[in-house]
Amino acid sequence: MVHLTDGESTRAVPDSHRRGIPGSKYRQRVTYHFYTELYRDPDLAEGEDYARRYRRHGRFDDELAQPGGIEKTAVIAPHGGGIETGTSELCLAVAGYHPATLEVTPPGGVTYDYWMFEGLRAGGNASLHVTSTGCDDGVALSLCGGALNALALHGCTTAAAGQPAGSQIVLVGGRNQTFKQYLLAAFANQQLAAVDAWNIKALNGDDRDNIVNRTLLGMGGHLELTTPLRLAMFDVNTREERKHTTTPVFWAFVTACRAAVARLEAEQVVR
Numbered sequence: 001m002v003h004l005t006d007g008e009s010t011r012a013v014p015d016s017h018r019r020g021i022p023g024s025k026y027r028q029r030v031t032y033h034f035y036t037e038l039y040r041d042p043d044l045a046e047g048e049d050y051a052r053r054y055r056r057h058g059r060f061d062d063e064l065a066q067p068g069g070i071e072k073t074a075v076i077a078p079h080g081g082g083i084e085t086g087t088s089e090l091c092l093a094v095a096g097y098h099p100a101t102l103e104v105t106p107p108g109g110v111t112y113d114y115w116m117f118e119g120l121r122a123g124g125n126a127s128l129h130v131t132s133t134g135c136d137d138g139v140a141l142s143l144c145g146g147a148l149n150a151l152a153l154h155g156c157t158t159a160a161a162g163q164p165a166g167s168q169i170v171l172v173g174g175r176n177q178t179f180k181q182y183l184l185a186a187f188a189n190q191q192l193a194a195v196d197a198w199n200i201k202a203l204n205g206d207d208r209d210n211i212v213n214r215t216l217l218g219m220g221g222h223l224e225l226t227t228p229l230r231l232a233m234f235d236v237n238t239r240e241e242r243k244h245t246t247t248p249v250f251w252a253f254v255t256a257c258r259a260a261v262a263r264l265e266a267e268q269v270v271r
């Protein structure tokens with residue numbers, strides 16, 4: 001799957017040779033096909049070039065007569081930080097944690113497992129983009145693989161989305177058709193523009209190998225937010241300031257996602 005990140009094409013080029021750019025702080029590489037390939041690159045440093053953050057909630061059952069349970073939903077942002085800006089903050093908030101403080105938000109609210117891969121560079125984050133079908137991060141695979149549902153937050157340009165310039169809209173994809181319908185309804189309730197992404201092949205999250213579909217049910221929900229929509233979610237669009245400057249649009253979007261997840265989970269009985 002090809003994603004177009006903010007203003008930058010990440011379409012894979014046939015060869016994968018490094019392209020050293022003299023004087024460039026960030027040596028350009030054409031593409032990484034898998035996260036493990038990126039993690040092995042000795043030229044990249046975790047904590048400087050990229051970060052991985054996740055939360056896995058503990059569960060146990062020591063009672064003989066008590067039914068067991070599993071996590072029903074995991075929230076992921078495979079292209080967070082500076083790769084598809086705003087998606088880290090959304091991932092945290094949809095999972096129930098304020099992006100600035102990590103406090104449970106709203107207080108006492110439901111929380112979900114989450115996983116994010118984030119670009120930390122001041123620039124050149126697009127080269128850290130690994131396609132969703134190439135996501136072989138062990139934590140991501142185990143979180144999604146152990147949950148009934150996954151919800152992925154992504155960012156795209158209006159051009160890639162087939163929308164007029166300036167459109168604030170979310171494309172709703174993924175293989176779980178029920179989840180898609182609930183997401184579309186929830187966005188409508190919050191007066192957020194949303195369309196079914198079924199006919200936008202590069203962005204519809206329909207591939208079985210897409211990390212969001214590698215759940216216990218083999219399907220998930222894949223959201224692509226246009227750049228103008230994500231820009232409307234923050235007063236200051238920098239990695240340092242986004243989490244401190246979320247707007248009502250941000251929280252309306254978060255509310256919609258959480259409502260759709262809650263509606264989906266309410267119908268799911270774990271045996």
Ligand SMILES: [Zn+2]
Nearest residue numbers: 003079154155
């Ligand atoms: Zn993406």
